[in-house]
Amino acid sequence: xxxxxxxxxxxxxxxxxxxxxxxxxxxxxxxxxxxxxxxxxxxxxxxxxxxxxxxxxxxxxxxxxxxxxxxxxxxxxxxxxxxxxxxxxxxxxxxxxxxxxxxxxxxxxxxxxxxxxxxxxxxxxxxxxxxxxxxxxxxxxxxxxxxxxxxxxxxxxxxxxxxxxxxxxxxxxxxxxxxxxxxxxxxxxxxxxxxxxxxxxxxxxxxxxxxxxxxxxxxxxxxxxxxxxxxxxxxxxxxxxxxxxxxxxxxxxxxxxxxxxxxxxxxxxxxxxxxxxxxxxxxxxxxxxxxxxxxxxxxxxxxxxxxxxxxxxxxxxxxxxxxxxxxxxxxxxxxxxxxxxxxxxxxxxxxxxxxxxxxxxxxxxxxxxxxxxxxxxxxxxxxxxxxxxxxxxxxxxxxxxxxxxxxxxxxxxxxxxxxxxxxxxxxxxxxxxxxxxxxxxxxxxxxxxxxxxxxxxxxxxxxxxxxxxxxxxxxxxxxxxxxxxxxxxxxxxxxxxxxxxxxxxxxxxxxxxxxxxxxxxxxxxxxxxxxxxxxxxxxxxxxxxxxxxxxxxxxxxxxxxxxxxxxxxxxxxxxxxxxxxxxxxxxxxxxxxxxxxxxxxxxxxxxxxxxxxxxxxxxxxxxxxxxxxxxxxxxxxxxxxxxxxxxxxxxxxxxxxxxxxxxxxxxxx
Amino acid sequence: xxxxxxxxxxxxxxxxxxxxxxxxxxxxxxxxxxxxxxxxxxxxxxxxxxxxxxxxxxxxxxxxxxxxxxxxxxxxxxxxxxxxxxxxxxxxxxxxxxx
Numbered sequence: 124x125x126x127x128x129x130x131x132x133x134x135x136x137x138x139x140x141x142x143x144x145x146x147x148x149x150x151x152x153x154x155x156x157x158x159x160x161x162x163x164x165x166x167x168x169x170x171x172x173x174x175x176x177x178x179x180x181x182x183x184x185x186x187x188x189x190x191x192x193x194x195x196x197x198x199x200x201x202x203x204x205x206x207x208x209x210x211x212x213x214x215x216x217x218x219x220x221x222x223x224x225x226x227x228x229x230x231x232x233x234x235x236x237x238x239x240x241x242x243x244x245x246x247x248x249x250x251x252x253x254x255x256x257x258x259x260x261x262x263x264x265x266x267x268x269x270x271x272x273x274x275x276x277x278x279x280x281x282x283x284x285x286x287x288x289x290x291x292x293x294x295x296x297x298x299x300x301x302x303x304x305x306x307x308x309x310x311x312x313x314x315x316x317x318x319x320x321x322x323x324x325x326x327x328x329x330x331x332x333x334x335x336x337x338x339x340x341x342x343x344x345x346x347x348x349x350x351x352x353x354x355x356x357x358x359x360x361x362x363x364x365x366x367x368x369x370x371x372x373x374x375x376x377x378x379x380x381x382x383x384x385x386x387x388x389x390x391x392x393x394x395x396x397x398x399x400x401x402x403x404x405x406x407x408x409x410x411x412x413x414x415x416x417x418x419x420x421x422x423x424x425x426x427x428x429x430x431x432x433x434x435x436x437x438x439x440x441x442x443x444x445x446x447x448x449x450x451x452x453x454x455x456x457x458x459x460x461x462x463x464x465x466x467x468x469x470x471x472x473x474x475x476x477x478x479x480x481x482x483x484x485x486x487x488x489x490x491x492x493x494x495x496x497x498x499x500x501x502x503x504x505x506x507x508x509x510x511x512x513x514x515x516x517x518x519x520x521x522x523x524x525x526x527x528x529x530x531x532x533x534x535x536x537x538x539x540x541x542x543x544x545x546x547x548x549x550x551x552x553x554x555x556x557x558x559x560x561x562x563x564x565x566x567x568x569x570x571x572x573x574x575x576x577x578x579x580x581x582x583x584x585x586x587x588x589x590x591x592x593x594x595x596x597x598x599x600x601x602x603x604x605x606x607x608x609x610x611x612x613x614x615x616x617x618x619x620x621x622x623x624x625x626x627x628x629x630x631x632x633x634x635x636x637x638x639x640x641x642x643x644x645x646x647x648x649x650x651x652x653x654x655x656x657x658x659x660x661x662x663x664x665x666x667x668x669x670x671x672x673x674x675x676x677x678x679x680x681x682x683x684x685x686x687x688x689x690x691x692x693x694x695x696x697x698x699x700x701x702x703x704x705x706x707x708x709x710x711x712x713x714x715x716x717x718x719x720x721x722x723x724x725x726x727x728x729x730x731x732x733x734x735x736x737x738x739x740x741x742x743x744x745x746x747x748x749x750x751x752x753x754x755x756x757x758x759x760x761x762x763x764x765x766x767x768x769x770x771x772x773x774x775x776x777x778x779x780x781x782x783x784x785x786x787x788x789x790x791x792x
Numbered sequence: 793x794x795x796x797x798x799x800x801x802x803x804x805x806x807x808x809x810x811x812x813x814x815x816x817x818x819x820x821x822x823x824x825x826x827x828x829x830x831x832x833x834x835x836x837x838x839x840x841x842x843x844x845x846x847x848x849x850x851x852x853x854x855x856x857x858x859x860x861x862x863x864x865x866x867x868x869x870x871x872x873x874x875x876x877x878x879x880x881x882x883x884x885x886x887x888x889x890x891x
Contacts, residue, residue: 767887769822773813 126177127190129170130209130260133217136167145246153241160245161228167222183649186211189262189326193324195382201764206262208325211650215460216259216392223384223467225253225580226620230475234482235615237599237607238374242586244284246472248380249514251277255385259392263375265311265324271279271309271353271389275302278386282373287598288590294369301366305356309393312349315342324509329399331655338404345405348399350393354411358390358444360418365716367441371433371488372592374604375478378433382440383471388463395651402454402654408694411452416546419445421713428709432477432488435561437701439514444548446529449547453540455532457647460633462529462658464643467522468627469513473620475611476507480565482608484573485586499577502568506621511562513628515555515681519675524632529671531637532758535661544669548676555680563688575732583608626789798839813879818880821873823867830860 140163144156151159152300178186191206204459207213226246235244254277258270266314274646276299283295317323319342320331336343359367367387373379394411424440431433444468450459480496480503481488496502513520516527526547533544573584575693588597588606595605611617634642651657687694699706708714762774794866805828812825816858874881 596813765890769813769883769886770817773810776816777810 124173124177124187126174126181126209126214127188127207129173129307130207130213130217131192132170133167133174133221134207134256134260134313135452136170137249138738139163141246141249141253143499144242144249148242148246149719151242156245157228157232157235160249161225161232164221164228165225166254167256167440168218168225171214171217171221174209175218178209178214180644180752186649187326188325191262191643194671195265196286197623197759198327199319203265203323205266206324207260207266208262210261211647212392212460213259214397215464215647216388217256219388219464219467220252220255220259220384223471223624224255225370226381226624227376227384227475227577229616230379230478230620231374233611233616234376235374235605236609236614238605240284244281244374246626247280247284248376251281251380251385256653258389262325264316264325264328265323267393268306268313269307271357272306274357274386274389275299275306278302278370278381281377282370283378284373284377285500285603285790287600287603287702288372288592289595292592294366294372298366301363305353305363306349308349308352310313312346312353315346315349317628319343319346323368324715332399332403336400338403342401343400344404344407345396347404348410350397350400351407351411351414353392353463354448355391355414356390357393358387358448359441360390360414360445360448361421362491362715362719364418364422364441365712365719366638368434368437368712370655371437375433375474375481378437379471379474379478382437382474383467387440387444388467391444391451391459391463394448395460398451398454398456400656401452402656408452412543414448415445415447415449415452416543416550417445418442419449419550420546420553423550424559425479425712426707427553429557430708432481432490432493432561432565433474434488434765435490435557436470436473437555439473440466441515441552442554443470446526446547448456449543450529450532450707451535452661453536453543453655455529456657457527457530457644460647461643462522462525465513465525465628465631467626469510469522469594470633471511472621472624472628473514475504475624476510479501479503479611479617479621480507481582482610483610485584485608486604487573487581487586487591489591490564493565493571493574495566495574495613496569497566499570499574500610502618502621506611506625508562509625511558512702515558515570515678516551516673518670518677519632519680520543521628521630521632523670523677524635524637527673528637528666530673531661533657534669536656537660537664548672551673551676552680554682555677559681559684562687564683565688567689580593589631598792617650630707637665637670657671687734706775795843799836800838802832802836805829805835817884819867819871819881819883822883823864823871826867827860827864830856830863848890 140160143163144151144160148156187208187210189202189206189208189683193205194202195205222275231244235241236245251274254270254273256270258267261267261270279295279299279302281297283292285291298765315324316328320328322331324326332343352363356363367381370381373381402412415637419442422438422445426435426442429438434574445460447459447466450456450462459483478502480493483496484493485501487493509520514523516523525587530544530547530551533540535546536710570578576584585606585608588603589595590597590598599606602658609617611621635644636642679780687698711717793870808869808873809825809827809832812828813822816822819827829883829890834856837853839857841847857889874886
């Protein structure tokens with residue numbers, strides 16, 4: 124079978140899984156639903172491998188295929204095909220998405236075991252993966268928008284999965300609304316592309332764009348800025364990032380899925396996919412790079428102050444996505460995607476380990492209450508450590524090679540991009556600091572109450588059902604986290620998923636070691652051959668210099684974290700007091716929520732209230748009532764004639780007839 | 793005979809019928825007056841037909857007679873129905889169509 128046939132199967136299997144699980148929820152038992160859900164994604168992964176094998180069997184220059192099932196719409200110069208586009212980029216993306224999603228499904232199989240909404244969960248989860256696959260496989264901008272919107276809906280459904288929690292439903296709405304703002308950007312960009320180029324198909328758009336647009340022309344810049352708005356909203360970049368930490372209200376596997384495989388990487392993919400346009404719009408590309416840089420630094424500082432385990436990891440995702448957005452914006456396409464892949468491994472792993480710990484804490488997520496889990500949960504702790512090392516770019520782990528490849532490219536491009544590399548290294552220090560802050564506070568020390576309970580009885584601690592976010596008592600119906608929890612030590616699917624990801628987090632970087640091997644870039648580079656920026660390559664010496672700096676910074680960050688939170692735990696409160704404004708800024712997330720509230724939500728509400736009280740009353744009601752009055756009045760005039768006296772009708776008839784006759788008589792003379 | 797006589801007679805009959813419709817309140821009499829008006833028309837048609845010298849007017853008159861017969865059937869049916877329901881046989885009292 125050809126590559127495109129396999130790719131269609133990659134799309135079809137998760138969709139089938141979702142349909143079977145959702146429609147058959149009465150007929151099939153929960154465990155079967157889990158197996159169907161996991162197996163469909165697993166098979167999709169195998170098909171994705173088949174796509175890769177097929178592509179590898181071809182010439183490097185010919186590895187792009189478009190295939191369409193049927194014409195979705197064809198009218199008035201518009202031709203939209205239900206088509207996919209398979210090239211190195213989409214093959215790489217479907218491999219990452221299906222691979223990591225399979226493991227997350229496997230983990231969910233154990234983690235969600237006691238949840239009442241097990242079928243619903245797997246139905247949504249499969250749909251989420253299907254949407255993301257549609258997004259990355261789409262062969263034109265229309266299908267891309269469809270996948271883009273599906274992802275937004277699926278994230279809404281999954282973030283609000285525990286719908287009895289008011290915090291969860293609010294977080295879901297927030298994510299949805301912010302994503303829709305981004306969708307508008309994407310849709311407008313597609314309109315502009317169609318107006319200028321007359322087509323939506325990727326192949327034609329990218330082939331024609333360099334002839335139609337001059338470099339730096341305002342139309343292409345506008346297109347790219349609108350695309351960036353979409354990318355920022357999906358990838359949680361400033362100022363559209365506020366939904367991501369709130370999305371932690373969803374079940375932990377969902378957080379892993381959103382952060383590792385689906386959703387937030389969509390923005391990175393979009394910029395890499397439209398790199399031809401971004402090359403033509405240097406201003407927009409630079410804006411993207413600066414926003415990425417700003418996000419990675421801001422999110423890094425916030426992550427240091429967060430006391431919520433999952434939220435801290437969420438901010439670290441924002442920060443890492445910042446690296447990727449910066450990378451693909453400045454031209455480090457393959458490098459940004461490399462980081463996307465390694466990040467998918469270690470971030471999914473971190474969330475899984477965090478989920479396991481949160482289960483042991485009876486849904487508490489506050490790291491102030493956690494300590495001593497190294498003695499209570501050895502495997503989970505080890506996996507948290509592995510994920511942390513990769514995130515902190517510890518030498519020779521996967522994050523080490525991928526992050527530094529982006530920064531080395533920035534350095535090689537020179538000019539102001541050197542400053543971006545320096546900013547990236549500052550961010551790397553922050554990353555190491557906040558990652559190991561979590562690890563040093565959660566793992567070592569005297570076991571906390573919950574951990575002690577686990578050590579002594581071998582059973583999980585169970586508190587009263589209370590939502591930790593707002594201390595509300597849980598409504599213990601279907602939509603809440605369930606009475607029982609599961610940890611990796613007691614559930615083999617969770618442990619298996621984590622072990623595989625741990626392996627990836629440690630060793631995935633070895634496929635792309637500067638000067639040693641070139642597996643990933645060798646595969647991806649032909650997809651970006653049409654961009655002169657992709658031709659810039661840092662020398663092997665420069666890369667290793669960068670790697671040495673990265674290693675030093677990572678070790679320095681870990682050492683600082685050790686000093687602050689393990690060796691001298693009395694220091695951080697002192698710092699907090701000494702630098703109170705900075706601490707307040709970070710712990711209040713740089714007041715972004717408040718700023719958005721003040722600048723957008725309040726004015727929108729004010730306009731809404733004005734429209735409701737004044738415009739609605741005067742103009743809308745006035746129009747409606749006025750129409751009604753006019754018609755009623757006219758009717759009232761005619762009503763007088765309708766007296767019901769048959770004889771008066773006859774008289775009128777006669778009079779009218781006589782009048783007509785008279786008129787014709789007179790006019791005939 | 794001259795055509796004017798026929799037309800004058802026809803007009804007279806028509807006027808009598810119309811006046812009857814306007815001043816009488818019994819549905820039966822109104823129906824009679826309607827017949828009078830129709831036959832006034834018939835008379836004029838036949839007279840003009842003879843004056844012109846072909847039979848088209850007479851054909852029209854026959855059609856009108858058929859229509860008039862149908863009308864009488866429906867009208868009398870209505871009147872019987874009204875009577876059976878013990879409603880007043882007075883067109884001024886039957887004014888449910890008032891707007």
